[in-house]
Amino acid sequence: MFYIVVIALLMGNTLISTAQETRKPMMTPGGQPILTPQGTPVYESASNANVMYYSNITQRDSAYMHKTYGEVAKRILQHAMKDSASYKRLQYMCDTFGPRFSGTQNLERAIDWLLQTMKSDGHENVRGEEVKVPAWVRGEESCVMLSPRPYTLSMLGLGGSTATPKEGITAEVLVVKDFAELQRRSSEAKGKIVLFNAQFTSYRNTVRYRSEGAVRAAEVGAVASLVRSVASYSMRTPHTGGMRYQDSLKKIPHAAISTEDADIVARMTERGEKVTLRLTMNAQTLPDAVSRNVLAELKGSEKPDEIVVMGGHIDSWDVGTGALDDAGGCFATWKALQILKELGLRPRRTVRLALWTNEENGLRGGAKYAELHGAEKHVLAFESDGGIFAPKGFGFTGAADVFKAYKAAATLLQPIQATEVSVGGGGADISPLIAFGVPQMNIDVEGSKYFWFHHTHADTPDKIDPLDLNKCAAAIAVMIYIAADLP
């Protein structure tokens, strides 16, 4: 989950019912416009002819849903709870292949296993579609305090950062709490390591220091930049993540330190002490590597050319094992497909599972999918990339009458309390489909702990409750079945 929050923010502001485009281009957190495969910008509105598929169900209410899909929903909910096989597979994948970072053998081995397992499960049209992905390698790294006392900080370099010289960068630290303070104190920044010590308020408000910190620090002459980890809780836990450079500026090394260590450095400087750090990173960017999006299908019974695509991203950062981010999303949607298959539920339209690669540091998988499949008739694109916790409901971006239909459908999820449908849904990997007018949906979960683990060594399978995985899969299966089956 790298881009999703920013995208959700942007999309939350789009009009649900409008047919007119606002023409505001969607941006990555790095400030780059998101482009279609044709190179044109993606705009914030999802309105387009596709959403008309649902225009004839504006009058349908939950009574209709209960009459038409009540039995199916009941069967799905029951079936989803019968075992923890999917959770065990998630554990197996995380344990066996480790973190699944773009450009690594780990990721490709996990993808091989996924393809093989999906095939032997008997899913239809299982395939990997090649995607060129960036290959950034962290290498050895450290951040050590030299004065006022020797101390090893808990740190992680940020994805895409340049290296330091071999001997590291040794400099005094300038601590600022936000960009405004850096501006006010810009004359002090030259030759220093700038530490952005912004308190976590929300991911979207705080992530900018990770994304843009190196640019802002370079602008005022800093030699490196550090960011207080973008974390809502910490046990000396550094959080990695994406960042950007600006070509016109010097590319300075950029790393995250634990919130505790940011506090220590900040308190020392507040006491008037001069804090000197040595930051050493030998990160490098290798030539692009080949990865794959993983696809599997359940062909539609009446309109096989019309598609509901759902999935998560199979890549992770290079720390922890990406259990929450986003093995959970992959296995919840995969399990949703399995449920439909095992119950012999074949909706009118095709349900396609897509496990996208390289969401974290490139979004190349989602872009490639849109390039190859954007022209197909997608009636919905669905993503799970906010962690697997107790499901609360869904977010949706699309036409108002469709929104109402999904709201009615979600009433079938009363037994697992996943009935909320809120305005504004989406996901990083499905965002390139916005340009093709595809409505966007995501599952909403009780994610209050998500930013405890996000992009950390602690994102491991134990953070997921197997029951929550089953509930999420059930919620997704019901919603996806209805989306793919509505007349």
Added chain:
Amino acid sequence: MFYIVVIALLMGNTLISTAQETRKPMMTPGGQPILTPQGTPVYESASNANVMYYSNITQRDSAYMHKTYGEVAKRILQHAMKDSASYKRLQYMCDTFGPRFSGTQNLERAIDWLLQTMKSDGHENVRGEEVKVPAWVRGEESCVMLSPRPYTLSMLGLGGSTATPKEGITAEVLVVKDFAELQRRSSEAKGKIVLFNAQFTSYRNTVRYRSEGAVRAAEVGAVASLVRSVASYSMRTPHTGGMRYQDSLKKIPHAAISTEDADIVARMTERGEKVTLRLTMNAQTLPDAVSRNVLAELKGSEKPDEIVVMGGHIDSWDVGTGALDDAGGCFATWKALQILKELGLRPRRTVRLALWTNEENGLRGGAKYAELHGAEKHVLAFESDGGIFAPKGFGFTGAADVFKAYKAAATLLQPIQATEVSVGGGGADISPLIAFGVPQMNIDVEGSKYFWFHHTHADTPDKIDPLDLNKCAAAIAVMIYIAADLP
């Protein structure tokens, strides 16, 4: 807080009102009897003539307390909340000197600062009393999985462990969930690294794998032992702590790994995979070093030779900064002394603050204090070593009528909800005073998160709420004042 839980357990079972000794010797978690300075065992009962000081207040109830000490308690509670100066000093000490491990300059520098600060605050009889302490040095260490896949585990060697050979110990892992399973599978252990993967139930039930693991594993021919960190929560957080060897057995290296990593290894072996690890530790035990107990006093107005001693331990493990364990206890009791001093409250007996050294890996500070001062007339020994969180009340081991008096006194703490007094109180550092018949008391706090941070890199000042420190100090000041002042 190394010994405290085991001691609390043992003492919880002692009779509160008995005058007869049960003659059951108290043991360290390592299974060694706790000895008096004279070399005789310390027994579990705290009954002795000293507790008779309070025998004449069995009839006094909370009405008496409110009448006699209600005004004083009110003033103390108010004064304790006036600022966060003590919390800021705690931050300063942790930030400036770092972890305060026995045998290190860090610890002695912190002690120098404490002595100097207490003197300039104008406390009476401020002094350091020398104590010889062990000096174990962790050095470089790692635990790496070689098969089935390369993986670096999150680990900490246990205090006192021997080193591995320079090239490490490479061996297959035998995972057991408890000592019983190790016994059943003892024939499989020879030449292996035994991982004790005991789930955390309570500290006292789970710590035995850390304390005794190396002995039990050596008994069955293992070449090293690992323990699942003794932790009630984890973010890949290893927990260090004490351990013991048995002279008749080979001393094998012993380390803790994070609960997540224990899970991964256990799941791999459950799947039938052979897990090979390389454990490398170059820990060493240096000659004993000189440390100091820190003492300060408020002389009694009527019976200066009778003493209420209170404190925490100033040493910590060599990771984190020992903020909860036990800077918090030191600063809460220190602040309690300050409150009395600043309010001009001088009770009949002397209140002595003692910040003991070397609790964590030797208990030499507490033993030295008893050796030097055990013969003095202590009416109460009080320790805070369970972390600083919201205070709930106190634990007490002593005569029943005294227990009732303290229960009455605690009703004065209603404004901060610290009114519980439970049977069975004590602390590691004050336990050597049991042999001198000194009643034992500790503060009880809402410690549900204590074993999240205990002996970890994450035990840093941010884990303490400044308001909780003030509340604990207030609760201690009220209780200690009354204990020292009762007729």
